[in-house]
Amino acid sequence: MSSMVKLMGMLQRAKDGPPMTDREWETRVIPETVRDILKKHDLAGTFNKDQPVNQDLELADRFYEAGLEMAVEVGIFCPDTDSIIKCSREEILQATEEGPSELTLGEGTDRITIKARRPEDHYPPVFAGPLSIQVSEELYVPIATGILQSRQVRIQEGPSLDTVYGYLAYSGSPFESALALLENRLRREAQDRAGRPGMPNICISSSTTEFGQFSGMPHLSAARNPAIGLILHPAELKIHFASFHKAIAAVGCGAYLDCGSYAMIGGYSGPAEGAVLTNIASNLLAFPILQTHIASTSIYDVRFDATIGRHGLWGLSMVNQALSRNTHMITESIINQLAGPCTEEILYTSAAGLICGCVSGLTITSGPRSAGGRFKNYLTPLEHWFCASVFEAATRLSLSQANEIVLYLLSTYEDKLKDMGELRGKSFAECFDMKSLRPSKEWADIADRVKADIESRGLALPYVANREDWVKERVKPVGYDGTVVRGIEM
Numbered sequence: 001m002s003s004m005v006k007l008m009g010m011l012q013r014a015k016d017g018p019p020m021t022d023r024e025w026e027t028r029v030i031p032e033t034v035r036d037i038l039k040k041h042d043l044a045g046t047f048n049k050d051q052p053v054n055q056d057l058e059l060a061d062r063f064y065e066a067g068l069e070m071a072v073e074v075g076i077f078c079p080d081t082d083s084i085i086k087c088s089r090e091e092i093l094q095a096t097e098e099g100p101s102e103l104t105l106g107e108g109t110d111r112i113t114i115k116a117r118r119p120e121d122h123y124p125p126v127f128a129g130p131l132s133i134q135v136s137e138e139l140y141v142p143i144a145t146g147i148l149q150s151r152q153v154r155i156q157e158g159p160s161l162d163t164v165y166g167y168l169a170y171s172g173s174p175f176e177s178a179l180a181l182l183e184n185r186l187r188r189e190a191q192d193r194a195g196r197p198g199m200p201n202i203c204i205s206s207s208t209t210e211f212g213q214f215s216g217m218p219h220l221s222a223a224r225n226p227a228i229g230l231i232l233h234p235a236e237l238k239i240h241f242a243s244f245h246k247a248i249a250a251v252g253c254g255a256y257l258d259c260g261s262y263a264m265i266g267g268y269s270g271p272a273e274g275a276v277l278t279n280i281a282s283n284l285l286a287f288p289i290l291q292t293h294i295a296s297t298s299i300y301d302v303r304f305d306a307t308i309g310r311h312g313l314w315g316l317s318m319v320n321q322a323l324s325r326n327t328h329m330i331t332e333s334i335i336n337q338l339a340g341p342c343t344e345e346i347l348y349t350s351a352a353g354l355i356c357g358c359v360s361g362l363t364i365t366s367g368p369r370s371a372g373g374r375f376k377n378y379l380t381p382l383e384h385w386f387c388a389s390v391f392e393a394a395t396r397l398s399l400s401q402a403n404e405i406v407l408y409l410l411s412t413y414e415d416k417l418k419d420m421g422e423l424r425g426k427s428f429a430e431c432f433d434m435k436s437l438r439p440s441k442e443w444a445d446i447a448d449r450v451k452a453d454i455e456s457r458g459l460a461l462p463y464v465a466n467r468e469d470w471v472k473e474r475v476k477p478v479g480y481d482g483t484v485v486r487g488i489e490m
Contacts (some may be wrong), residue, residue: 002251002291010085010289011244017075017083025077026268030237033074034274041066047272052313052410053356053403057119060321063273067280067322068092076285079234080241087288095287101328103256103293105155107198107225112154116328117361119321122395125358127388128155128366131334132205134376135159135428137166137186143428144190146381146437148199152388155228156187157202157366159379171208180204180216187220201227202258202366210245221255231290233261236269236278239289247290258332259286260296263319265311266303272311275299276318283323283331294364297323297331304417305372307336308349313406316353317360324361332364333357338417340371340425341380342443345413347450349420350387352409355459358394359402365391370425377427382439386447389461390454397459405457 020029038044041062054060068089075086087095102115114126130147140159147153162169164182169175183206191199204216213229221227229250233239238261250257263279265272276299283295299307299315307316320331335353339345350368357365368387370379394402413420425431431443439447451461 004251013085014078014081017085019082020077020084022079030268034270034277037066037070038273043273047314049310051403052310052406053399054317054321055399060318060325063276063318064322064326067277068284070277071281071284077238085289091288092284096327099287099329100293105200110196110198114330116330117363118324119361120359120398124392124395125362126154126364127152127391128157128202128364129153129384130158130379131367131369132158132160133373133379134162136377137163139377140186141190142434145193147384148194148196150385150388153384155200155202158205160205172211176211177215179206180212184216184220202230203227210242213246213249217249218253221253227255228258229255231257231259236261236263236282256293258294259290259292262298262300265301272315276315279319280322294330294332298334306338308353309417313356317356320360320362330363333362335367337368338372338420339423340378341383342426342431343423344446344450345423346383347386348409348412351390351454352406354387354391355394355402356406358391359397359399372421375424380428380432382443382447393459393461405459408457
């Protein structure tokens with residue numbers, strides 16, 4: 001487990017480190033260092049539009065070495081102290097070596113062992129869901145219960161709430177502290193209704209600041225079933241005091257840490273190659289600075305607000321190949337879809353990202369980001385069942401097979417990327433039955449067609465068979481009577 005003493009040492013470095021300003025960091029230090037290191041390692045212009053799933057493993061190794069060099073050279077900037085936290089090459093390598101290569105989570109029939117994976121690894125990755133997409137209080141339990149009826153959804157992360165007992169929950173206020181407790185209560189109710197009381201958890205989904213973690217984490221993490229505390233930094237190679245607050249809360253109750261930040265293609269890291277570089281550096285630094293157990297390797301293309309274009313997929317593939325071939329770290333990525341439920345596009349784009357990540361050595365994914373996470377109550381169990389099945393099925397593919405399938409999947413949606421955010425689809429109430437927790441005929445038919453199309457390209461999805469049997473080893477449907485338990489168990 002992580003050491004509080006080491007955390008304090010890194011926090012002191014944030015106070016004593018070399019001075020820096022936000023503007024200088026974003027406009028000079030990062031762009032210039034990215035440019036110089038890409039040139040030094042002959043990595044500029046290596047993006048290959050025909051290989052969204054990278055086929056050149058030697059290139060991935062070069063990106064790893066370049067990313068390690070960048071981590072040592074620049075460190076990570078803390079805007080709260082206007083200083084840089086620096087780590088030596090030896091500290092970084094020792095911390096990644098001491099980091100876990102596997103974690104055991106959950107209890108009973110939901111106990112799982114997460115293991116670090118490598119490209120073309122046959123050991124199954126882990127699907128966690130849903131993301132922290134906002135839902136109404138009265139819909140939290142039915143939506144989450146439906147999602148968890150697939151045993152291929154192995155960890156619960158969301159959804160999130162924006163109200164607490166009907167009151168707006170303002171971030172950083174006592175409302176947020178109460179909201180974390182309510183989320184935990186509804187989470188437990190959904191797991192019980194789905195017949196999965198021993199599920200592992202990523203939390204706290206409704207916490208936009210550290211206050212929800214303070215109140216909610218101790219009540220969710222247990223000695224026999226530690227939760228995973230999610231700690232996202234403001235941007236690549238930046239860290240706020242909030243990240244330290246969350247890490248302290250997680251370490252204090254024996255939870256595991258999942259730390260990192262998106263690398264932005266088109267942000268201050270520049271092109272896809274630059275985003276890969278800063279993502280690798282950020283993840284390597286998360287081990288000595290926060291003693292993370294899981295590294296967040298998500299890539300984000302700011303042009304589309306997504307990961308599902310060629311540049312985003314290539315970056316996702318390259319980062320995970322680089323880290324999985326050169327370390328034993330457990331990695332976690334989000335695909336960042338745009339289309340919503342009851343559309344073909346959310347399934348095609350999800351399949352592209354999940355196949356790409358799985359064959360490149362990704363360990364965990366959380367998702368999907370139904371309708372880009374922009375609309376309240378726009379997520380359903382069906383796309384989660386589908387994604388979980390695809391993610392595990394992709395373990396049967398080679399890198400070359402995966403690339404062929406992903407190229408085909410891109411052909412089904414690539415020309416719609418700029419406008420895909422308009423494909424919000426339908427809300428849970430519009431395409432799912434709340435009581436039976438079954439999809440509408442329209443939504444089920446769409447999924448059947450996409451499944452058949454993907455199978456025709458060489459990836460069998462045996463556990464998304466038809467409308468009568470959507471998921472592998474599905475627990476007996478419990479239905480939902482519309483009641484929500486409002487009490488808080490302390």
